[in-house]
Amino acid sequence: MNAAPPLFRNQSEWKSGGDTKVFGTAKIKNIVLDYPIFGLQNHLGRKNMVFVGENIWRMRAQSKLESNDFDLFDTWIYNMIQWLIIREDKRRFKVNPAKHLFSGSEQILFRGEAYDESYKPLPGVDIKLTLRHPDGKEDVLYMNETGNARYFQELSNLEEGTYQYSAEGRKNEVKIGSDRGEFSIGKNNIEHFRLTADKGLLEQIALRTGGKFVTARQLDDLAKEINQLNSLKPVVSYSTRRMGFNEYQWIFFILLGLLALEWVIRKRYSLS
Numbered sequence: 001m002n003a004a005p006p007l008f009r010n011q012s013e014w015k016s017g018g019d020t021k022v023f024g025t026a027k028i029k030n031i032v033l034d035y036p037i038f039g040l041q042n043h044l045g046r047k048n049m050v051f052v053g054e055n056i057w058r059m060r061a062q063s064k065l066e067s068n069d070f071d072l073f074d075t076w077i078y079n080m081i082q083w084l085i086i087r088e089d090k091r092r093f094k095v096n097p098a099k100h101l102f103s104g105s106e107q108i109l110f111r112g113e114a115y116d117e118s119y120k121p122l123p124g125v126d127i128k129l130t131l132r133h134p135d136g137k138e139d140v141l142y143m144n145e146t147g148n149a150r151y152f153q154e155l156s157n158l159e160e161g162t163y164q165y166s167a168e169g170r171k172n173e174v175k176i177g178s179d180r181g182e183f184s185i186g187k188n189n190i191e192h193f194r195l196t197a198d199k200g201l202l203e204q205i206a207l208r209t210g211g212k213f214v215t216a217r218q219l220d221d222l223a224k225e226i227n228q229l230n231s232l233k234p235v236v237s238y239s240t241r242r243m244g245f246n247e248y249q250w251i252f253f254i255l256l257g258l259l260a261l262e263w264v265i266r267k268r269y270s271l272s
Contacts, residue, residue, distance in 0.1 A: 007053035009037070014052055019043050040083070047084050069217060092119070093177025095127065095143070095151075095167035102185045104160060112143050112151030114169050114176050121149030125169045125176055129153055134161030143167075160185050 009026060016022050016036045024038035041048040063073035098109040110129060114122040127143040143151040162184045169176040199213075206213040214222055226232065 007037070007055055007058065009035070009053050017041060017043070020050075040080075049080055049084055069215070090119075091177065091179075092116070092122075093167075093169050093179060095129065095165075095169075095179040096181055097165075097183045100183045102183065104185060108155040108158060108183070108185075110143065110153040110155070110165075112153075112167065112169070114149060114151070114171075122171065122176065123149040125149075125151070125171045127151050127167055127169045130166045131155070132164040132166075134159070134163065158185055 014036055016039055020036075020039045020041040022036045022039040024036070026033045026035040026037055037051070037053050039050050041050065060070055060073040063070055066072070092115045093113070095110060095112040098111065102108055112127050114125040114127075116122045123145065125145075129141045129143055131139045131141065133139070141153055141155075143153040145151050162182055164180070164182045166178065166180040168178045203213040205211075212225070
């Protein structure tokens with residue numbers, strides 16, 4: 001995006017606050033000015049994104065020219081929105097698994113963190129981890145401490161199902177905090193863990209099989225390309241089937257029954 005066309009700014013003057021990280025400043029004739037254009041701020045747990053400039057759509061157009069799509073610009077905007085809406089965890093004591101869904105062959109890794117009142121890492125905490133199995137059985141474990149007051153515990157050979165855990169941290173018999181949660185162990189199925197499309201792999205499969213990889217934005221042109229393929233020719237097929245009288249015997253008996261019914265009615269009421 002460094003080659004994006006310049007943006008416009010008004011004549012007002014802006015200055016960044018002490019807790020604002022500036023990621024873009026104004027530049028006139030290759031002279032960098034102390035004028036913030038784009039910055040992020042996280043003040044007392046409240047996040048802000050400030051963009052002081054006009055015609056930001058030019059950056060999106062430049063993304064289209066460089067990569068033939070808008071993914072670069074759209075991903076950048078999406079990441080900024082995600083940063084704005086995600087709240088930071090201010091808890092002093094945290095214990096959680098590396099993820100919430102594991103395969104049967106994976107090791108389950110627990111990570112723990114402990115902080116003092118000034119949010120500095122707190123070493124020497126005894127963390128008791130209680131694991132409840134799907135059948136109700138409970139295991140009591142103690143987490144190991146690593147550098148920088150980080151704690152961990154690894155588990156393996158667990159059966160499939162949903163597990164619940166609770167953790168409690170103490171230092172010098174003083175409770176630091178507690179945490180709880182759950183995780184699941186399922187069958188080995190890579191599709192459950194890789195939920196995004198592998199663009200490189202799909203392009204390689206298309207190349208080896210004589211096909212072509214297209215994205216959702218190219219679906220409108222896909223039908224035209226298929227119709228223009230020389231290998232596609234209309235195929236007309238005919239089929240003939242002969243059916244014997246015995247396959248329709250039920251129709252014969254119905255007609256015979258109707259004729260017999262008509263004859264009986266005529267005889268009974270003396271109809272000519």
